[in-house]
Amino acid sequence: MTRRPLLCFWALLAVSPARSSWTTAPVDWEYLPTPRRAAKADRDRIQNRIDAARPLYKEFINANQIKVISEGMVSENCGTSAFQRFVWEYLSTSCRRDLTTWNDAKRDARIAEAKTTYAINQILQLEVKAYNLAPISSQGIMSTSPRWNPAFSFVWETDSSGRKRLAADQGADYGVFQQGRQILIFPRSFFKDVANLTDKAQVEPGADRLALSLLHETVHFAATTKAFDDHGFRPVRRAYEKREEEAAANEAEADLLELMNRDETINGQQAPFTPAQIEHFRKKARDYRTQAKLIRDRFPDAVYETQLPSVYRHREFAKGAHESSREEPFDAIEVLREAAEDAFMRAQTDETNRVLEEIQQSQERMRQRNAQETTRSNSTRRGYGSESARSGPTRGPMSGNGIYDIPFSDLEIIERAHSSAVSKQAASARPAPTPTAPATARAVPQGPTRHQELARLARIACRDPYSISEDEFDRVWRFVRGAVSKTDEWKTFGFSDACERETFNELLKGASARENYSRSVMASIARRFRTNGPPPPIYTPPSGGNNRTEPEPAQLPPCWPNCVHWN
């Protein structure tokens, strides 16, 4: 990594529009992951698995088509009623033949569907690991709250007779958080198709697109989990709340794209995503947020889309628009076991474990490299800081392309029109994020004792667990593992509140038991004892800092742009 990009990176963080994505949506940010772009080798591994799953998908489509055609031939040759079929099956060879074809096709389609589902679920495991997409906790406090367990699904729809059937257009949607219980990811997130993208600013199917889909649905998961934590159940969401949630989910996707661009540009690569692709999600988020605000002001109690004027209605929020469950229960593993496809499952699982290990190793290597870079750049940044500061703010890779001057959305026009007639209520105030200086990674502790380091971790965990980078946490944790557990040790540190005290005790317990804790575990421990405070950030930048809690442009440090040291 060169020095200059690193310096620009801090400046970029300071003025990035990404932080304007703070939202009032009822989402519990603590449940969200801290995703980042997978290394190229890992992306290639995932893409290879996607390519390998494509023939299975085709096999399913063909088996399904034979099922559909033979069903028609059975109706033609054997009649439509059960009695007719019973008689004709005895009399007609072609009827018997078609019934056999139909039954075989039904069985084949079921097995092919199970194989595709199983293979793609394995890919999801790789994706979650490679992009760090798992939420900090996969379930809320309540045992009844949904578990985070994303799975692959074909798109199912209800026909005019009320029966569930496969949707003809499998490329219509990326995923869904179905009925607030289960994240389903659809084929469109995986398979490339030259002409399939109606909007060309969308991200092409593949590993990156899959990460976006998973993150989007995880935002819905976080919102639902918060509802469970607060109420013990999921209250009926009002129309504006659905839109706020959607805005947050789209904003998160845009943020992730920007983050991935930064990951690459810091490493000296070209930004993989264009401003138009990022703007695609920002525009959607803006539209949803504007609409949510209008509806909250004018129709705060509306729940169903039919309670809204047509201009505000969205088909995707109408009941049933996102249904994707089958009529009969379907368990891919059970189907494959019944079909004696154990060898297929074993081969898939072995391959997944192998690739998971490779991803683990590659992440470990990257962590070590980043740690070295961070240590080096810490010393150089102080030397170059003034030069960076004098160079003034940088708008980043998107500057000069005019994306900040995009035309206002339809809803903004509508809002203007309404506001000329109706005096608006004051916009609901949102708490401004507290300006904090960018965190910097520290070297491995030399002087402090293990207990002192644990006390420091406890304080960080209760204040802002993500102000410490994963790399640093790992290093510190390796150091404190094996610390001697003492009951009254906490008294020597003068903790200011119960959260710090209890978190310290828990961390000490884990360290003395030589548990393998991660930063996420530390955050979840502190979360149990924390009573209030601002929501923690979603993302961490690649070098371990924190971009969500960076100051707003208007809240830059007083020394800007002549800062020499920010911390």
Add this chain to the structure above:
Amino acid sequence: MLAAGLSSALLYAGFYAFVLSHEEPACELPCPIPDHGGKSTCAPLSLDLQVSSRPIPSGSIYSVWHQISFQNQSCSNIEADVSVLLDGRSRLSGSEFSYLIWDPDGKPIAGPKDRLPFEPSVEPYRYDTNGNPYLREFPQRPGAVGFWYALRPGERLDGNSVRFDPHMEDDHPRDDRDAELPGSAYSRLRADLKAADKKRVTDGITGMRLLDPLPGYRVLEGWRFESAGRYRIQLIYEGSIFASRHTAWEKRLPFPLNILAENILIANARIPPSGIIEKKVRLKSPTREFTVAR
């Protein structure tokens, strides 16, 4: 009793001989029965490509004006996924459709250079999905993934063409402005929204080197040809097709002779043992040429 039995046997023997001697109508198409018995090597379906002779401006992302069509070359019904004929989109239905293009030096050009994104997402042309009445009205089988069309023997099916209709692509399509905001109370708002729409679209297509649409043709998107000269183009379609019998003369016989005749034909392998034949195909269109001008 014996006489009755004898006469029944004679009648059955006569009917048996009649069924076996009955000849199917002669098939004059190049591939009479696709893969009957697994020995056929002919392609039951052909892919055609027509290219306009009008020169294409260099550097434009909307380049080759062309038309694609499928033709059934067999005497069976051929069911194929024709999603791409509808609006150029695939429905992830398992079949793949790709273009091969060679530059004036005969070197293959790798993929569209500007597939993503065309900024902003403004489209100058739109598929006329009502253009081909066969594509518009064909009944889609319930539960099928993709758009499968059963071509009758010899039938040719052309793709929909495009017309000039600049618009913004939106993955949340909304109603028309007039339907969305009815009544005079919204007239000002409607006008504002329409004006904003128009400005976005006008700004979006500015600078694109566009040609007037050709009736009956569609345009290739994303490939940008910088140097002038004569290029070659070919289409490839890969996927599965399903063949089934088109004519079943025995079905027109009265009951129970229709069943008897059918059983006799199946027993003597005169009709395929399975009602459906699946065939994996890789269809290539003829190679055509087009000209890129400065």
